[in-house]
Amino acid sequence: MARVTLENVTKRYEDVTAVDDVSLEIEDGEFVTFVGPSGCGKSTTMETVAGLTKPTEGRVYIGDEDVTTLAPKDRGVAMVFQNIALFPHMDVFENVSFGLRLRKYDDEEIRRRVEQAAEIVQLEGMLERMPDELSGGQRQRVAIARAIVRNPDVFLMDEPLANLDAKLRVHMRTELQRLHRELGTTVVYVTHDQAEAMTMSDRIAVLNEGKLQQIAPPLTCYNEPANLFVAGFIGSPSMNFAEGERLEDGVRTEYFSVEFDPGVVPEGTVGDRVTVGVRPEDVHLAATADDLESPTAPIEARTDVLEPMGDEVFVYLLLSEAAERSMEEDPTSASDQLLMSVPPDTDVRENQSVEVVLDRSKVHLFDSETGGALVHGVTDRSDRESGRTQTEAE
Numbered sequence: 001m002a003r004v005t006l007e008n009v010t011k012r013y014e015d016v017t018a019v020d021d022v023s024l025e026i027e028d029g030e031f032v033t034f035v036g037p038s039g040c041g042k043s044t045t046m047e048t049v050a051g052l053t054k055p056t057e058g059r060v061y062i063g064d065e066d067v068t069t070l071a072p073k074d075r076g077v078a079m080v081f082q083n084i085a086l087f088p089h090m091d092v093f094e095n096v097s098f099g100l101r102l103r104k105y106d107d108e109e110i111r112r113r114v115e116q117a118a119e120i121v122q123l124e125g126m127l128e129r130m131p132d133e134l135s136g137g138q139r140q141r142v143a144i145a146r147a148i149v150r151n152p153d154v155f156l157m158d159e160p161l162a163n164l165d166a167k168l169r170v171h172m173r174t175e176l177q178r179l180h181r182e183l184g185t186t187v188v189y190v191t192h193d194q195a196e197a198m199t200m201s202d203r204i205a206v207l208n209e210g211k212l213q214q215i216a217p218p219l220t221c222y223n224e225p226a227n228l229f230v231a232g233f234i235g236s237p238s239m240n241f242a243e244g245e246r247l248e249d250g251v252r253t254e255y256f257s258v259e260f261d262p263g264v265v266p267e268g269t270v271g272d273r274v275t276v277g278v279r280p281e282d283v284h285l286a287a288t289a290d291d292l293e294s295p296t297a298p299i300e301a302r303t304d305v306l307e308p309m310g311d312e313v314f315v316y317l318l319l320s321e322a323a324e325r326s327m328e329e330d331p332t333s334a335s336d337q338l339l340m341s342v343p344p345d346t347d348v349r350e351n352q353s354v355e356v357v358l359d360r361s362k363v364h365l366f367d368s369e370t371g372g373a374l375v376h377g378v379t380d381r382s383d384r385e386s387g388r389t390q391t392e393a394e
């Protein structure tokens, strides 16, 4: 087991900076996931740890050793990739033991390790099967077993579940968590799937355009996103955003205002452009908001489309007639729309006038220019609470 440290790692290709000055430390035994949109530099960052790519600048350490220029085989890492390449003419035992046989381990040691790994990934009894007699999930487990027998200090996994169907992916997610619990090995994991990142990781590292945006426990990224990018990327459906202006004691956007509690003074000054962010579950029908401690003033809206999801219903709200027009003109302009999540037994119907409120303890403010978070929650209470979570997380 080992700690992994990246120190100002940059990787430039001719016309693109794939990784841009990334520094982070992954603790011994920690499960850390690199997440972000396609092309954000997740795989390249991982490859600098694996030794498949040499950084243009910066250093990579595994444990206390500077491995920046070491060959992959000398780093004590084992990799599992999206495209599982099993040897088709070898059975499971031979596939799993291939690396050990190359390294001339003795037969007894090989058998011991393979059987142990097969037990961990639940492939006992299948060691004599050929790859074409296995399901997608079983093949993926063979690939994982092949990594386990190497007894690595660090597992590197790049989208290992991407080729599996949705149900199997969810199942393998829990298997990987169990595996991590049992082995306690450091895991560095790459995925574009934020559900995967949220459910499995001790911490997630959110990347965009090669830059590290935030590295924190999943719920911290969800509840206290460091900037607009993380706020919009983590959470599905995405957080609502509305551009506004900072007032003395609140923020005014085109269609609603959010008042601060006395004592809440976000960074910045009156007149600043700020972006209000609120998640769909923190938008409520005014009529059902009795138990909210700190709602905004009611906001007039008209319901547009409803999406029943089973456990909740997503309600698309238009904040004015103008909102309706601008949606037709430019469907991506979202700041005059709000997405609300309500319980499944709602009587809300499409194309109705409604009043909604935002839970002020859950309203986020961002600097519209830099994108940086200014405050999470604009009530005295939420502010104190979020301060506390932050310290606990650190």
Ligand code: ADP
Binding pocket: 013, 014, 016, 017, 018, 036, 037, 038, 039, 040, 041, 042, 043, 044, 045
């Ligand atoms: P991700 O894994 O997040 O999808 P990558 O790390 O694969 O992103 O790629 C990051 C950026 O670097 C992309 O713009 C990609 O096109 C570019 N890139 C990756 N590998 C190479 C390469 N070998 N040569 C040139 N550009 C590359």
